[in-house]
Amino acid sequence: MQKILQIKEFEVLVIKAKNSKTTKLSICPESHKVQLRSPWRMPYSLAQKILEKNYNKILTLQRNLEQKIDNINFYQEYSSDMLSIAFQSIDSPTHITQPAPNKIDLYYNPVLSKMQNIQQIRPQLLTKIKQVCMHKIKEEFLFVLSQIQPFEKNKVNNIRIKNIKTRWGSCSSKGNINLSIKLALLPNHLRKYVMLHEIAHLQQPNHGPLFWQHLSNLCQENAKILDRQLKNYHTDLFFLL
Numbered sequence: 001m002q003k004i005l006q007i008k009e010f011e012v013l014v015i016k017a018k019n020s021k022t023t024k025l026s027i028c029p030e031s032h033k034v035q036l037r038s039p040w041r042m043p044y045s046l047a048q049k050i051l052e053k054n055y056n057k058i059l060t061l062q063r064n065l066e067q068k069i070d071n072i073n074f075y076q077e078y079s080s081d082m083l084s085i086a087f088q089s090i091d092s093p094t095h096i097t098q099p100a101p102n103k104i105d106l107y108y109n110p111v112l113s114k115m116q117n118i119q120q121i122r123p124q125l126l127t128k129i130k131q132v133c134m135h136k137i138k139e140e141f142l143f144v145l146s147q148i149q150p151f152e153k154n155k156v157n158n159i160r161i162k163n164i165k166t167r168w169g170s171c172s173s174k175g176n177i178n179l180s181i182k183l184a185l186l187p188n189h190l191r192k193y194v195m196l197h198e199i200a201h202l203q204q205p206n207h208g209p210l211f212w213q214h215l216s217n218l219c220q221e222n223a224k225i226l227d228r229q230l231k232n233y234h235t236d237l238f239f240l241l
């Protein structure tokens with residue numbers, strides 16, 4: 001259950017979660033808006049009071065996000081191994097084109113703030129990136145899968161590329177593998193690592209020593225080093241998605 005509450009100039013999405021025992025303020029990775037997770041039984045009137053009390057915290061969260069967006073260099077071209085995204089300044093409204101299959105041009109209006117530009121671009125950008133990458137990521141995953149042992153391959157039930165923001169991928173006990181669209185922004189070797197990581201979970205659901213050993217075998221190198229590389233990897237484009 002969820003509802004939008006107005007706290008001064010901010011709209012805050014309140015999400016009542018069955019499994020949450022406390023309240024938690026954060027930026028929603030989907031909408032880039034502030035959200036509050038609250039216990040299932042907490043009335044919205046109480047959530048309103050809590051939010052009003054925490055107005056300064058909301059302000060800080062919002063400012064931090066704006067700062068991250070501010071750091072994006074609008075004159076740079078960003079390239080991952082899978083696609084390249086270039087910014088171009090233009091007088092007309094902010095929009096996006098796709099001049100080549102793996103190239104996306106973002107036209108932004110310098111009169112608007114970066115935040116305003118990005119709010120306008122995000123839905124379109126996501127759609128374009130999905131178009132470019134969904135198919136490619138899936139194809140790549142199937143190739144990675146074809147290189148490993150048949151008994152492991154057979155455990156895969158379904159593979160989906162999703163708009164997941166908070167993690168790279170997941171693997172259920174039923175063999176359903178989800179991968180994040182953000183993989184499109186990773187270098188090839190790290191994208192492959194994420195894929196093998198989820199495949200390794202088919203055999204080892206937890207992150208114990210056996211899991212890392214198995215994953216290192218699949219990667220043919222030290223998986224923990226790759227994992228650290230992934231955690232340290234950064235591109236400003238992550239904030240756009």
Ligand SMILES: [Zn+2]
Nearest residue numbers: 197198201207
């Ligand atoms: Zn894992």
